[in-house]
Amino acid sequence: MINSKVPSGGLSRRTVCGGMCLLLSGCMTAPQGPLSVYQQGIDPYASIYGPIADGAYDIPALDLDQVDPDLLRREATFPGRYPPGTIVVNIAERRLYLVQRGGRALRYAVGVGREEALNFRGSAVIGRKAEWPRWIPTADMIKKMPRYAAYAGGMPGGLENPLGARALYLYVGNRDSYFRIHGTNEPTTIGSAVSSGCIRLFNQDIIDLYNRVPLGTPVVVL
Numbered sequence: 001m002i003n004s005k006v007p008s009g010g011l012s013r014r015t016v017c018g019g020m021c022l023l024l025s026g027c028m029t030a031p032q033g034p035l036s037v038y039q040q041g042i043d044p045y046a047s048i049y050g051p052i053a054d055g056a057y058d059i060p061a062l063d064l065d066q067v068d069p070d071l072l073r074r075e076a077t078f079p080g081r082y083p084p085g086t087i088v089v090n091i092a093e094r095r096l097y098l099v100q101r102g103g104r105a106l107r108y109a110v111g112v113g114r115e116e117a118l119n120f121r122g123s124a125v126i127g128r129k130a131e132w133p134r135w136i137p138t139a140d141m142i143k144k145m146p147r148y149a150a151y152a153g154g155m156p157g158g159l160e161n162p163l164g165a166r167a168l169y170l171y172v173g174n175r176d177s178y179f180r181i182h183g184t185n186e187p188t189t190i191g192s193a194v195s196s197g198c199i200r201l202f203n204q205d206i207i208d209l210y211n212r213v214p215l216g217t218p219v220v221v222l
Contacts, residue, residue, distance in 0.1 A: 043064055045064055045072055046061075046064065048072070048073060048204060048208075049061060049062040049064060049067075049072070049202070049204050052203075052204065052207065054132075054165060054207070055131070055132070057132065057158065057159055057165070059159070059165060059203050059204070062187060062202060062204065066188075067187075068191065070109070071109035071190055071191045072109070073106065073107065073108050073109075073204075073205055073208065074106075074107055075100075075104055075105070075106060075107070076097070076104070076105050076106075076107040077103055077104060077105075078097055078099055078100070078103060078104055078105035078107075079103055080099070082099045082220065083099065084099050084100055084101045085098075085099065085213070085217060085218075086098075086099045086217070086218045086219070086220060087099075087126075087181070087209075087213065087217060087218070087219045087220070088105075088219075088220045088221075088222065089110065089112075089181075089199055089219070089220070089221045089222065090222050091112050091113075091119050091121075091221065091222060092222075094109060094110055094111070094112055094191050094192070094193070095107055095108065095109060095110060096108045096109075096110045096181070096199065096201065096209075098209060098212060098213070106212075108201055108202075108205045108208075108209060109190050109191045109201070109202075109205075110181075110190065110191075110199050110200060110201055111184065111189045111190050111191065111192050111193070111194050111195050111199070111200040111201075112192075112193050112194075112195060112199060113193060113195050113196065113197040113198075114193050114194050114195060114196075115193075118195070118196060118197035119197055119221070120170065120177060120179040120197060120199075120221050121221055121222075122172075122220075122221060123172075123218065123219065123220050123221075124170040124171060124172050124177055124179070124218075124219045124221070125170070125171055125172075125216055125217060125218055125219060126168045126169065126170065126171070126213060126214075126215055126216065126217045126219060127169050127170070127171025127174075127176065127215065128168075128169035128171070128176075128215070129166070129167070129168055129169070129210060129215060130166065130167045130169070131157075131165070131166055131210075132157030132158065132161070132165060132166075133157055133161070133163045133166070133167040133182070134154050134155065134156055134157055134161075134163075135154065135155045135157075135161050135162050135163045136153075136154040136155075141196050144196070145196070159185060160185055161185060162182075162184065162185055162186075163180065163182040163183060163184075164182055164183020164184045164185060164200070164201075164203045164206060165183040165203040165206055165207055166182065166183055166203075166206045166207055166209075166210040167180045167181070167182040167183070167206075168180060168181040168182070168206075168209070168210065168213070168217075168219075170219055179197060179198055179199070180198045180199070181198070181199045181200075181201070181206070181209070181219070182198060182199070182200055182201070182206060183200065183201060183202070183203040183205075183206040183207075184200040184201065184202065184203065186200075187202055187203070190202055199221075
């Protein structure tokens with residue numbers, strides 16, 4: 001069983017999470033200008049899930065008061081046979097683990113397929129990476145969701161794009177599986193079964209994961 005570091009003895013999220021900020025926020029880009037109350041770190045997670053100036057786009061902060069604390073990125077114990085650097089996605093848990101050394105992992109909450117049959121299962125590798133990726137719905141997606149027909153020619157990257165700020169493309173052998181690990185334009189869906197089969201993360205989390213994993217990273221979806 002995979003157990004994460006959680007508050008004990010009535011400690012608040014602010015108290016418990018303070019020591020994790022340096023580890024988990026290293027890939028964030030702070031916006032320019034005076035610091036807001038949010039950015040000043042009144043909640044330690046504010047440095048992780050605050051607003052990000054990312055090229056031409058300004059990613060908004062998560063409203064931490066409206067997010068279940070268990071959905072926030074953290075270090076967790078991870079007993080298992082997977083080597084460090086492997087991405088392991090547990091569909092039932094709706095969690096993604098980036099395996100570290102010493103029986104540890106970085107744990108991210110994810111959104112998964114709204115139906116079991118939509119989910120990818122098995123092993124793959126990251127065959128491509130993209131920042132602010134273009135979204136092109138598949139023919140099957142358009143059939144199930146006719147409103148997607150308006151984007152048959154593709155939707156440019158941006159804050160309204162369903163793929164969010166980053167995408168990691170899963171390949172099986174040399175073939176694109178058409179499954180992705182990506183960001184989202186709907187942060188309230190993280191932790192739910194809502195997608196057409198891809199694995200979605202908060203934009204802040206997909207940027208962090210994207211910066212940690214190279215092409216060729218093995219991915220296992222349980």
